[in-house]
Amino acid sequence: MMPWWFWILLWVVLALATLVFLGLCALHLYRRFMALAQEVGTAGDALVLPPGEPLEEDRRTDPLPAVGVAALFRSPEVARAEYDAGKLARRRARRDRRVAGKRARGRAQRVRDLYPRDVDL
Numbered sequence: 001m002m003p004w005w006f007w008i009l010l011w012v013v014l015a016l017a018t019l020v021f022l023g024l025c026a027l028h029l030y031r032r033f034m035a036l037a038q039e040v041g042t043a044g045d046a047l048v049l050p051p052g053e054p055l056e057e058d059r060r061t062d063p064l065p066a067v068g069v070a071a072l073f074r075s076p077e078v079a080r081a082e083y084d085a086g087k088l089a090r091r092r093a094r095r096d097r098r099v100a101g102k103r104a105r106g107r108a109q110r111v112r113d114l115y116p117r118d119v120d121l
Contacts, residue, residue, distance in 0.1 A: 092116075 099113050
C-alpha cells in the first residue's frame with residue numbers, strides 16, 4: 001500500500017498536467033483564431049467597394065412594395081396590380097439578362113426573347 005502523501009502528490013501532478021494541457025490548447029486555439037481574423041480582414045478589404053460607388057440597392061429607382069401593416073390594409077386590386085407589374089418587370093429583367101449573356105457568349109438567340117409577346121411593337 002502506498003502512503004497517503006503519494007496520492008496527494010499524484011493528484012496534484014495530474015491536475016497541473018491537465019491545466020498545462022488545457023492552457024496549451026487554449027493558446028493554440030487563440031493563435032488559430034487570430035490568424036483566421038487576419039485572413040477575414042484581408043478578404044474584407046479586398047471586397048470593399050471603392051468610395052463613392054453606390055450599391056445596387058441604392059441604384060433602384062422604382063419604389064419598394066409596401067410590407068407589413070401597410071401591405072395588409074391595401075385593397076386587393078392595388079395589391080394585384082403591383083404584383084402583376086413586379087412580375088412583368090422581373091420577367092423582362094430576366095429576359096434582358098439572358099439576351100445579354102447569350103450575346104456576350106456569341107450564342108444564338110431565341111426569337112421569343114428578341115420579340116416578346118408582353119412588349120408592344
